[in-house]
Amino acid sequence: MKKSLLALAVLGAFAGAASAQSSVTIYGSLDLAVTKGNGGTAPNNSANGTSKAWIEKQSNGSRLGFRGNEDLGGGLSAQFQIEHRFTPDDGAAANPFWAGRSYVQLSSASAGRVYLGREYTPAFWPAVKSDPFGWDGVAQAGSTMWAGFLSPANVSTLTTVNSSGAVVSANPSSGVRTSNTVGYKSPNISGLTANLAVALGEGVVGRDAGFNIEYGAGPIYAALGYEKISKAGAASTVANDGNSLVNFAFHYDLGVVKPILYYARAKINAGTAVSLTNKYWMLGALAPIGGGTLKAAYGRLQPDANTPASTPWANQNQSKLGLGYDYPLSKRTNVYGDVGMGRANNASNNTTWALGVKHTF
Secondary structure, three states: OHHHHHHHHHHHHHHHHHHHHEEEEEEEEEEEEEEEEOOOOOOOOOOOOOOOOEEEEOOOOOEEEEEEEEEEEOOEEEEEEEEEEEEOOOOEEOOOOOOOEEEEEEEEOOOEEEEEEEEEOOOHHHHHOOOOOOOOOOOOOHHHHHOOOOOHHHHHOOOEEOOOOOEEOOOOEOOOEEEEEEEEEOOOEOOEEEEEEEEOOOOOOOEEEEEEEEEEEOOEEEEEEEEEEEOOOOOOOHHHOOOEEEEEEEEEOOOOOEEEEEEEEEEEOOOOOOOEEEEEEEEEEEEEEOOEEEEEEEEEEEOOOOOOOOOOOOOOOEEEEEEEEEEEOOOOEEEEEEEEEEEEOOOOOEEEEEEEEEEEO
16 A cells, blocks of 8 residues: 555656646637627728628637647747637637647747747738737727738639649638748847748648748837738739738837837739739727726728729728727626727718627636
8 A cells, every 4th residue: 555655656746747847728718799880881890891780799709729838958848739719609610620820839948939830920910919909809900901912802812723623722821820831930139039931832822921020128019021922823823923011010108008000011913914002001009097998090091093993992092990998807807898980982981889798718
């Protein structure tokens, strides 16, 4: 009996040592809001379109994820992350199942990290960090900050067929994430970091490559991002060959308010005779008030004058004002109210509001 207890104690000691060197974390969030729109025809990103119905939907993408870390010694470590997305109002799962993230990486404390799999593009970070709403909810600036780069119309042209005639969704980018990615993230040097990534076409479509440089120290955040599609030579992808995005962000935290400036320039249909250049700018602010956070943003999309009417921006300037307030009930639960107001040439104003709750774990 004593030998058995001793053996269990020894095994427990070894198990404790192993768990101290490696770990797996389960995390997630659920978000739902009641929303209502006025049915206007102007574009209003993530709002309710022309519907006047009461709609229950998420503002922040609900998720279930797993993160793992293993200490390899000598300043080296290995990590993985897989993240499933779903809509909690109806329980429907995203497709692909691990749509959020799915990557493995090797890290060095002094040299940075190399990752492989599905991950956010480098140019996404200056954009999402500059949206006061974090690309979430009816008030968000969101994908309009791409200025048309990899809009739904352009993404669909990246779909092709294989030798058997079956449709293959071979798009290397979903707009904010890329599959089949090889990337590098530098260590943080006095607030300065860099991120480079290439999404491989794997013999079907072209590469999607990009980088960012970010600086965050004290009250300042500044960032530059770039992304480009190249070698898209198949008939279904040639219009996107050379499409590119450059974006810039600057924030300054004054304590009582954080002003935000963002600008993007996108080159669209670069592989055709009619190449388009769209521009987008946004002014935003975050302010701590009454125990919560007041959020505001005003953005304007200025399409190329040659933009055809068949594209999502329909040859018209678009603007959006977003206002919202988040109030934390605890470290894991907050309630919020948002309103987004979209305007465009030759369209009726579109206004949508939302009241919701978000819980993280």
